[in-house]
Amino acid sequence: MNPENKITQSQKMMIFVLSMSLYGLATLFTELIPSFQVGIVEFSVEYFLFIPLTLAMLFDPLYAALGAATGELVFSEIMLGQFGGLGELEKFLTVTIGVYIAGRIVKNPMKRGTVAFASIFGVIVQQFMGCVVDILKVQFAVEEFEAVPGLPESVFFTEGFSFLNDVLFSGILFCMLPTMYLVPKLYGRIEPLLGMKPRDEKTILGEDSVVTPKVVILCMVGFAAAIVSQLLAKGGFELIDWEAAWAGNTTSIIIAMIVAVIIILIAAGMIRNRAAQEKTVR
Numbered sequence: 001m002n003p004e005n006k007i008t009q010s011q012k013m014m015i016f017v018l019s020m021s022l023y024g025l026a027t028l029f030t031e032l033i034p035s036f037q038v039g040i041v042e043f044s045v046e047y048f049l050f051i052p053l054t055l056a057m058l059f060d061p062l063y064a065a066l067g068a069a070t071g072e073l074v075f076s077e078i079m080l081g082q083f084g085g086l087g088e089l090e091k092f093l094t095v096t097i098g099v100y101i102a103g104r105i106v107k108n109p110m111k112r113g114t115v116a117f118a119s120i121f122g123v124i125v126q127q128f129m130g131c132v133v134d135i136l137k138v139q140f141a142v143e144e145f146e147a148v149p150g151l152p153e154s155v156f157f158t159e160g161f162s163f164l165n166d167v168l169f170s171g172i173l174f175c176m177l178p179t180m181y182l183v184p185k186l187y188g189r190i191e192p193l194l195g196m197k198p199r200d201e202k203t204i205l206g207e208d209s210v211v212t213p214k215v216v217i218l219c220m221v222g223f224a225a226a227i228v229s230q231l232l233a234k235g236g237f238e239l240i241d242w243e244a245a246w247a248g249n250t251t252s253i254i255i256a257m258i259v260a261v262i263i264i265l266i267a268a269g270m271i272r273n274r275a276a277q278e279k280t281v282r
Contacts (some may be wrong), residue, residue, distance in 0.1 A: 011194050012063045015055060017267050019067025023051045024075030025260035028253055031076065046170035047072075049126075050178035052099045053119050057183050058191065058199060061103025069095045071260075079256040081244030087233035090133055093226040097219050098126030104210050107201040109187040112180055119179040123171035129223055131163040133230050142234035193271045 007015075026048035035044030052068030069092040077083055102122025106114055137143040138155045147153045151161060188198040233241075 007060055007196060011196060012060055014194060014267065014271065015059045016063045016067040016070075017263065019052050019055050019064045020071035020074070021260050021263040021267060022055075022071070023048070023068040024071030025257060025264065026051055027072045027076040028257050028260065031080075031253055043169055045174060046166050047174070048178075049095075049099070049123060049170075049175045050119070050182065052095075053102055053122060053175060053179045054182045054186065056099050056103025057106040057109050057115060057118065057179070058186060059194075059196070061100050064103060065096045065099035068099055069093075075256050075260055079259065080252050081247035083240060083242055085233055085238035085241035086229040087238065087241075089229035090130070090226040090233075093222045093229075094126045094129040094133075097129065097222050098122040101125055101215075101219065104215065106183070107199075107210075109183045109199055112184055115183045116176055116180045120167070120171055120176040123175045124167055127163050127166050127171070129226065131159045133227055134159050136227060137230060137234055140231060142231055193274065195274055 030045050030047060033045045037043070049068075052064050055067075056064035072095065073088055073092055077088060099122055102118040102125075105118035105121065109115065135155055138145045145153075145155050145158075148158050148161075151158055191198045
């Protein structure tokens with residue numbers, strides 16, 4: 001990172017908390033949105049990934065990605081009274097990798113075309129990894145194949161169709177389009193609230209390319225860990241796997257939403273105080 005615009009540890013933690021709480025709240029809303037089916041095509045809101053994608057492109061990609069994955073785990077799983085043990089690690093890792101890669105691609109947030117490409121590419125990466133894991137679960141016989149009426153009885157075709165459906169529906173409508181609008185719109189306006197300069201081609205990644213050997217190795221290790229954790233979980237090695245009696249009811253969703261809003265308000269208050277202190281110093 002450019003030393004003139006180095007993000008401090010406290011700023012990274014603020015990015016993490018914002019991503020965690022905002023995306024956690026968004027995932028709770030998706031629990032309330034019904035899905036509908038037209039023929040063999042099911043339309044459902046998979047996620048509002050534009051929130052961490054926007055933060056990853058404006059701030060630090062790694063902390064925004066980790067915050068989003070943590071928020072989904074805490075708010076849409078644990079606080080709703082359910083935890084799948086090792087099985088939860090797969091979604092945590094694939095979301096982190098997808099958002100992180102998308103955030104690295106964008107060096108200049110004002111380039112709307114790059115923002116659009118990065119956001120849909122991040123979705124494709126995350127969905128593709130999930131698709132591969134689902135195929136491997138059937139291939140290694142740790143999960144039974146569930147045929148979809150109207151589709152060929154092939155796990156490759158079924159998972160491939162689901163992958164395309166999620167990318168073309170949720171990926172475009174609830175990830176790419178909002179991110180394309182928000183990133184250039186917010187660029188240069190919210191960074192000063194955290195005491196940061198707006199991101200440009202010389203910051204965040206510095207002279208590093210988007211794809212470095214270190215990034216490739218870390219992503220491959222993360223993907224391998226996601227595969228192994230899911231196979232172990234489906235094979236009966238859940239470790240910590242529990243579900244409360246009240247899991248998934250409306251009351252638990254409302255309580256989780258209130259907690260997420262409180263965290264967001266606290267974070268907003270801290271950001272406003274930081275901005276006020278910056279003005280006083282100047």
